[in-house]
Structure formats: structure tokens, C-alpha cells
Amino acid sequence: MTKRAYDRIRAGLEDAIAHSRGEARHARLHVRRPGGPDVGTIRGKLRLTQEEFAALCGVSVATIRNWEQGRRRPAGPSRALLMLVDLEPEAALRSIRRRAA
Numbered sequence: 001m002t003k004r005a006y007d008r009i010r011a012g013l014e015d016a017i018a019h020s021r022g023e024a025r026h027a028r029l030h031v032r033r034p035g036g037p038d039v040g041t042i043r044g045k046l047r048l049t050q051e052e053f054a055a056l057c058g059v060s061v062a063t064i065r066n067w068e069q070g071r072r073r074p075a076g077p078s079r080a081l082l083m084l085v086d087l088e089p090e091a092a093l094r095s096i097r098r099r100a101a
Contacts, residue, residue, distance in 0.1 A: 036073045036074065036079065037074060037079060037082035037083055037086055038086075039064065039067040039068045039074065039082060040068040041086075042082055042085050042086045042089070043064070043068070045085070045086070045089040046085070046089055046093055050064045050065060050068075056093075056096055057078060057081060057082075059078065
């Protein structure tokens with residue numbers, strides 16, 4: 001490993017440690033937080049196609065694809081709905097379908 005690569009790795013680790021302590025070292029530090037509902041798994045629990053699941057959630061198929069492929073993350077009401085479906089898939093599906101009827 002070259003000295004330059006080592007210095008960059010070390011600086012990154014020092015930035016991460018400082019950030020975890022609440023110290024601001026650099027204004028351009030970006031933090032990615034994993035988590036959120038796993039849309040593909042949730043959709044799989046319901047045994048729905050992307051098209052059916054999109055209609056159920058009231059979003060486009062492209063939105064479902066973006067969520068499943070990690071390009072976007074659900075937020076607000078969509079996130080809440082997905083978390084509910086994840087916890088109680090049958091009850092959520094019954095409720096949504098009853099409301100749509």
C-alpha cells in the first residue's frame with residue numbers, strides 16, 4: 001500500500017471517530033444509515049408482483065423498483081405503511097383491500 005493511500009484511509013478513520021464523538025472535523029462528511037423496510041421481502045410476504053404491490057401502496061412501479069434496488073428509500077406514509085405490512089402482512093392487506101372496496 002502506498003503512503004498516500006494509507007494517509008487517506010487513516011484520515012477517513014479519524015473523521016469517522018470524530019463524527020461518532022460528535023466532533024465536526026470536516027463539513028463534507030456524509031453518513032449513510034442502513035435500515036428501513038426491505039421492500040422486496042415485504043412484497044414477497046404478500047406474494048404480489050411489483051405492479052400489484054405498487055397499486056396497493058399507491059405508488060408507481062418505478063418507485064417500487066427503486067426501493068427494492070436501493071436507489072431510493074421509502075419515507076413518510078409509505079415507510080409507515082411498509083413497516084405495518086412487514087409486521088402484520090395479512091391484517092394490513094385485509095385492511096387496505098377493505099378500505100379500497
